[in-house]
Amino acid sequence: MAAVTTSDLVGLRIKTVRRQRGLSQAQLAHPELSDSYVSLIESGKRTPTPAVLELLAQKLDCSLSYLVNGVTAEQMQDIELALGYARLALENGEVSEARTRFAELLADNNLTGLAILRQDAELGLALATEACGDLEGAVTILNRLREEEAPLDRQIELAIALCRVYTDSARFTEAVEVAESVLGSSVRPTWTDLHIELGATLLAAYLYRGDLLRARQFAAELLNAADVLGTPRSQVAAAWNAAIVAESTGHGEDSLSFAQRALAVLSENGQPRSIARMRMALAGLMMRVRPQAAAEAHQLLVRAEHDLAQTSASVTDLANARVELARAEIMMGELEAAERNAVAGRDGLPSGAHPLRAEARLILSRAQSEQGSVAEARMELDSVREWLTKLPDSRRAAGTWYAAAETMERVGDEEGAVEAYRRALASVGL
Template sequence: MTTSDLVGLRIKTVRRQRGLSQAQLAHPELSDSYVSLIESGKRTPTPAVLELLAQKLDCSLSYLVNGVTAEQMEDIELALGYARLALENGEVNEARARFAELLANNNLTGLTALRQDTEFGLALATEACGDLDQAIPMLLRLRDEELPSERRIEIAMVLCRVYRDSERLTEAVEVGEQMLGGNGRQWTDLLVELAATLLSAYMERGDLLRARQFAAELLNAADVLGSPRSIVAANWMASNVAYATGHNEEALSFAERAMAVQLENGQPRSIARMRLALLQKRLRGRPAEAAAVRDVLRKTVAEFEGTSTSTIDRARLHMELACAEYMTGDLDKAAEHAMIARDLLPEFGHVLGAESNLLLGSIYGSTGRLDDAGRYVANVRDWLVPLPDSRRSAATWYATAETLEQLGDSDGAVEAYQRALACAGL
C-alpha cells in the first residue's frame, strides 16, 4: 500500500470508530466526495487538511500521518536516542540489543526514516561487535531502498570499510568507486571521508601509485572545502600513503596535523582510532620512542573501552601494545596483549590474527621455547590461507618465512617465501 492508501485507511478507521459519516466529517470545510477520495487513497491531503481532519476526529496528527500516536512516537525516538548513546559510549552489545528490540516494534513499520535510522544503527553496532559478515547484508538491504543522498553516502562508506576489514578488497573498491563516480567529484565532507576509506582499500591491495594520486586529489579537495572533517580525512590518508611508501617523517607530519584538528572537532571513537594509528606510526618510524609510545598505549586501552570502537579496533590496539612491550623487553606483557588481540578476532581469515601468532612465535623464540614458537608460527598459515592476495598478506608471509628460517624450519620457510611471492603477484 502507498502512503496515501495508509493515511486514507487510518482516517476511515477512526471516522467509523467515532460513528461519523463521510458527510459529517467533511462538513462544513470539505466536501464528502473529497473525504471519500482521501479515504480511498486517490487523493493526498495537504498538511492543512490533515491537521483539520485530526482535530475533527479528535486524534493526533502523528497517528494519521505515521500510524502511531504522539506518545508512541516519543517512545520510539527516546529508544533510538538511548541506542545511539550506548553505541557512542562503547556499550556495543547493549546498543545492538536496543536497536534490534526497536526494529521488532510494529509501530516502526510505517516510519520509514526512523526505521532506516534504526537499521543503520544496528549495522554499525553489529560492525562494532566484530560481526562483519552479519553487518554486510544489513547494509546491502538498506542500500537498495530509497534514501536521502547523505545517508546513501554514509552507507557506502561503512560498507566499503566493512568489506576492507573483512579482507574483501575488490568489493570495497567497487562500492567506493561506484558512489564517487555517481557524484561526479562534487566534493563534500562526506564524499572526502568516503574517498579516504576507498583510498585505504587501495593501499590494502597494494595499489600505492593509485593511492598517492588519490591522496593528492583529496588534499586539494580538503583545501577547497576548508572544513575540519575534510582536513582530517585528507591529511590522515596522505599520512598513511607517505608511511606506506617509506616517508616516515612526512607521514608523521600529516598525521599530527590531522590529529590536532580531530582533537578539537572529532567524536570520541574517531579520536581514539586516530590516536592508535598515530602511535603506530611513531612506534614504527621512531623506535627510540618505544617506551613513551607504550605508556600512551596503556592509557589508550581505557579510552577504547569507553567509546564505540569495534572489537577489531580493540584487537589492533592490543596488537600494537604487544609490539611496544616486545620492543621494550617486557615479553610476558607482549605475549599477554598478543593473545588478547588474537582472541578478539573472528576465527581465522584476518591478517591481524596471523600477525598476532607471528609475534607470539617471535616472543617464545626469544625465550628459547622453540616448540611453542614453532606452534604459533605454524598457526599463521590457518589465518592467512583464507585471505585474498594483498600487499599486507605478502608482507606477513615474508615475515613468517624469516621467522621459520630462524627457528630452523627450512621447508616451512621455503613454502612461506613462495606464498609471499604469490601474494605479490610474482
C-alpha cells in the same frame, strides 16, 4: 496494478480508524473540514498537510505517528530503542550480536512503512555483516539499498561502505567505479565532509590496485578540498589518509607529518575516544616508519590506553591498545611486559574469531619464542593458522599470513612458514 502510495496508506488508516470510532466522514470533517475533502484524503487523491493530519489525529483520538507511519508512538519508541541497541553492539565490537539484532529488527512488520528507519536498519545489517567477515553478504545488502530512492547523504554513506567492502574483497575496479560514480571522474561535486570520507575510501582502492601515482595526486586534491571546506572532520580524514598514501609510496617522514597534523586537528575538536584512537594509529605508524622511536610510540600508547579507560571505549578499543603496547614492548626488548599485554589483548575480546585476537596471538607467540617458550609460541601460531584458513582471500588476510610466516620462521617452523608465505601470495592473487 497501480502502486500503493504513501497518500493511499495514510488515507486507508484514517478511514479504518474513523470506522472503528463509528464516525461518518461528515462527522469527522465538521466543523473545520468538508466531508468531500475527507473523502478525497481517504481515497488517496489528496495528501493532507501536517496541520490537517494533526487535527485528524486529535479528532480520531489516535497518535499522529500511527496515521503517518502505521505504528503507534509506543511502537516507534520500541523500534528506535532496538535500533540504538543494535548500533551500540556494533560500535562496541559485538559484531555477531549486532548482526542478530539488526536482522530481528528488519523482521518486524512495523518497520515496513518506515522507509528511513528501515534503511538505517539495513545499512546497520550490512555493516555488521561486513564486520563478521561476510563481505559478499554485505555487498548484496548494500547494492539492494543503492537501488532505492534515498537522500544524497544516504547515497554517499552507501557508496563509502560498498567501496570499502569491494576493496577488502580485492574487487578494486568495482570499488573505484562505485566511488567515482558519486565523485565524478573529471568534474568534482561541491565537497562536503561525506564526500571527503568517500574520497578517502577511494584512495585505499587506488593504493591496493597499485595505482600509486593516482593515489598521490588524489590525496593532494583531498587535502586541498579539506582546507577549502575548513571542517575538522574533513581535515582529519584527508590528512590521515594522506599519511597512509605517503607511507605506502615510501615517504615515511611525510606520512608522520600528515598523521601528526590529523591528531592536532582532532585534539582541538574531537571526542576523547576518537583522539585516543588516533594516538594509537599514530603510534603504530611511528613504529613502522621509525622503529628506533618505539619508546616514544609506547608513551603515546600509554596515554591512549589511559584515555580510553576514562571513556565508554569498546572492548575492542581496549584490546587494541594492549596489543599495540605489546608490539612496542617487543621492539623495546621488554618481553615480559609484551607477553602480559598480548595475553590481555587476546583475552579481552568477545568470544568468537576476531582479527585482533589473531594479531594478539602473533605478538604473543613472538614474545614467548624470544623468551625461549617455543612450545607455547607454536600453540598460539596454530590457533592463528586455524583461523586464517577459514577466511576468504583478501589483502587483510594476506598481511596476517605474512606476519604469521615471519613468526613461524622465528620459532623454527620452516615448513609452516613456507606454506604461510604461499597463502599470503595467494590471498592477493599471486
